[in-house]
Amino acid sequence: MPSLLAARHPLSRPEEQLVALARTGAPEFEAVLRERLLAPLHADHIDVLQVNVGKLCNQTCAHCHVDAGPDRREIMSRETAEKVVELLRRHPIPTLDVTGGAPELNPQFRFLVGEARALGRRVIDRCNLTVLGIAGQADLAGFLAAHHVEVIASLPSFRRAGTDAQRGDGVFERSVAGLRALNAAGYGCGTGLVLNLIHNPVGAFLPGGQASLERDYRRELGARHGIVFDRLLTIANMPISRFLEFLERTGNTRAYVDLLVRSFNPAAVPGVMCRTHLSVGWDGSLYDCDFNQMLELPVAQGAPATLDALLHDGRLARHVRTDRHCFGCTAGAGSSCGGATAGSGVLTPSPQ
């Protein structure tokens, strides 16, 4: 399957995505925050530097907010990666979170990991699991283990049907093989090598309770495949890019955005990731989160907008830019790159 960009789909353009969201009649996110006296969102400090090293991926998942795939060529250069390292050197940001695409396919991935670990930072690799089995990556599990990288791996279902429907035919089997390789390297076994899984819904609905899903995953993956892991994190699908294309194609956009708005949970607002993250694009531009990055909504005017500007300026605090897609992070139990941000099961459709 080609990316939206390669297919020249109108929704490959961020402005078309924002228009489609506005067409649903959803209120402005900022207005809802103001009503609840929660505006404006402000990032006072940075706990996590989330670096998107590019859009190249070995998969073309149906829900991908990056529109990543084998046909994408935008990847971070060595020069930009060195600026990321320099930023870490100058600022005591505790965590480097590396994402993509499949970040491991970028030649700078191992450089970034090695340098950040040498600086004593926690490093997270957002791994699609199947990358562990492709040519040239046979030593990847060992590399990650040797550098004590925390692995956050995507697995939308503990069953084949759901995983393959979202991530492509055969992905479940290859993901299980990837998990076995990580377990064999010591991940998820209580050795201190952290292996967390990500569940996101296979369709136009919100994720269920994180704790209950984790129990199901632990039991089913353990009994059927002998796989162990540390935690399961739930993430809602963001109505942008390829998931928005799915919503538009299936006539679900308005109902899904309505669901997100109806499920707005003020308790999830304090935990939204943009308040403690800074997102770096493959070209060194800066954003409040990976979703804003894909919508090409850079940090607010006045804040340093590139790695160069930030290295020169040094100001990390900033106001956060929002739009209607932000309801995806505040619906129900809340959603972030770290999973649910509020109590589980706050709002689920049941006769209540």
Place this chain on the structure above:
Amino acid sequence: MDTYYCPHDLARFADMGKNRPELWAKYMDYYGAVFADGALTEREKALIALAVAHGVQCPYCIDAYSHACLEKGADLDQMTEAVHVANAIRGGSSLVHGVQMRTIAEKLGM
């Protein structure tokens, strides 16, 4: 009222809390406790609820628990199997009453 069943009525279920809110509150407390994670996971309970919804043929419950099953990580294979369980029990219930029929017929017949 054009039809006996209206999809919008599902969202009005809480209207049953009017007039006797204390009874509604007791029911909702119980309801919440029943569906909380326990010896069975929320997904397993949602699948049971989906099967019962088909057994009692409640369109509101089928709507609600089709959504709930998906949210809680069930897939269409599992949901279809749950409906077959409901169907097997409903069919079996009719069949096992046939024993009563046979008892009567055998007592009366020659």
